[in-house]
Amino acid sequence: MTEASPPTAAPADQYTEWARLRADQPISRDPEGPWRVARYDDVRHVLKTHVDFSSVVSERMSEDPDSVPTMLFTDPPGHDRMRALVSRAFTPRQVAAQSEQIAARCRSLMADFASDEQADLVTSFAAPLPVGVIATMLGVEDGDFVQFKRWSDAIFSNIGDILLATPSEASVEAGEEMSAYFLERIAELRRAPRQHLLSDLIQVETDQGRLSDGELLMFCFLLLIAGNETTTSLIVGCTRVFHDMPELFDRLKRSRREVPDFIEETLRFHSPFKVTLRRAARDLELAGQEIAKGDLLLPMIASANRDERVFVGADRFIADRSPNAHLAFGLGIHSCLGATLARLEGRIAVESMLDHLNGIELVDPTDPALDAFGAPNSIAVRLERAA
Template sequence: MTTIADKWNLHADHFWLRGRRPDRPVCFNTVTGMWNVYGYAEALRVIGEPRTFSSNTGRVIPERDEFSEGNLVQMDPPLHGKLRRLVSHAFTPKVVADLEPRIDAVARELLDAVGNQGRMELIGDLAYPLPVIVIAELLGVPADDRFMFKAWVDKLFSSSEQFSLTNRTEEQERRFEEITGEVRKLTAYLGEHAAERRRRPRADLLTRLVEAEVDGVRLTEAEVVNFANLLLIAGHITTTLLLGNTVLCLDAHPEQRARVRADRSLVPGAIEESLRMLSPFAVLARVNEEEVELGGARVPPEQLLMVWLSAANRDPAWFPDPDVFDPARDPNPHLAFGRGIHFCLGAPLARLEGRIALNILLDRYPGLRTDPGESPTFSPSPNMTGVTRLPLLLDD
């Protein structure tokens, strides 16, 4: 069976995308100095036990500690829970459901702009601008600045080099400096808007962060901008990759595409299955507080564990026929959005945006398919799985 990874030469070292299974669920990588966690049960344990497996990876990667203040992804309880509650109200089921008319209108407006040219580039025309407009409006920053956001964010994930704790190359050091510079541009931008909210509050998420207190103390400027930075980046990139990956999966499985087109109740399932098979954020990092036994391996304390969600999502012990794309798969307990206290805050919004956009695409373009003359482009980052450019033909 030719997989999507084989067809498009996607991440040569991600063997699980090609139907191969790891020899062990947990193993040490002597080249990177990190532990790889591939098994589903082991991944579930690591991301589900924050007291044992800390999200504060800055303790072993000090270069990344500069932007950890206020960054939910790198926080542990109890501060994590206190900060998460500050914005959780913006992602409740009711608030997200109430966004449906706006999401629908934006998606239709973007596709109207495509016109009748018979082709489109899915990411630039729809999958990127749709979620970034929505999250920018929620935060309260100009959606018209999205091209500036894209330039910054693209550079964050532009390297194909695997990070290593033991082999610190000049290229890796250069990349750290480059990434730090791009993040500083984004935090400086958000800092300007945060300062403006202190002078003139509005009814938006950025104002709520500026005015928020934790244990009676206002958030620092660094906490505000790093928190907002996470919301802006994670608030759009997941949907961008989710939508592109789902269209790619359906294109690779025309019989399932016809099935979903005929039965729209399968659209949510198609999205979930694409999240499982091509998980946008392929890996999470944790540091174990103490020596642990995990997947038959004894892991010393203070080790960096790379939890490969994309591999866990193909564990045959949990997913029968894991390399088969099945929009009706049930149950489908994939870990693409994480699990436990760090479960993706914006998952309901990403799912809604994906469902709306995919239904409109299927309604408008009965001949929707990849362009055989122009291959898709994938994110080079080994930590992500997804298309960054997807040319499509629209006519029958």
């Protein structure tokens, strides 16, 4: 096993706090707040036991008669139906077919990104890559790309309020514009199918029926919400590791077959989807703590992934860690539908860095944006371009 302790990997404050919770208060909450679930076994149990821990977390959305809930926030049987239909189009073959467009996108972004000694990792590479990949899968034409990115940014930046409070005017407007855009595309594709994921989704028919326009629209939104910022965070996480362990960058440059294990350990160590949300479906007990029906819970995936009860040297980045049963993609009926795509994008993005660069470092490794809840909007990096 190759092991290293990155010099700047002194756990950020939140990791120190989570370690304290795992040790002393594995299930805890602030008065009236949601229950924080800190240990691996408990997070795993909550994610797996959908009968007790419901994904219908948003009262606002479940009360809105016009809204089709996204599958991420739906329980069976509605969830089973949507997952079965969507999985028919979102197959490993459909994902593998994206390799070429991902690699081409990386090459084209790298041409700009790697042209200076200093650049913005997020705006020039880590954010446009996943948005572009999803846009292509949804058949967004090149000319519509800028507005697609604008809608996606407006929705992302307000996601907490969209789910749990009152969404901002800007995000409502972006949502309406995007809905109108995709409803038009869906109508066109029903008449003249094309070769991309959205068109395939429209064609899927099983004993579960077909996806309605509302469900298709919901799925376009879900891909944006679930697939973009997380993948951006993964690329930022990989770059943080390269900053901390430049010798690992050199090693991967010589040995590309080690990249997949490196991606897995980055998913564990810098988990992009830090915390998710559930609601207790009945009065129950979790690890000795009584939880009342209706209470919200926060299964803290990033904390579970650093649980020293499960991972040897949990606060050390071990590039070829094995086994590595991290929970970065969740577990159970809602486990990440895009995990294969995210791994593929992560691998190709890292390979592209290894191809074009001799090294990459953060300008400010203490930037609080690195440990914020979502992906950062901007991270300055210094690059050493490959000859």
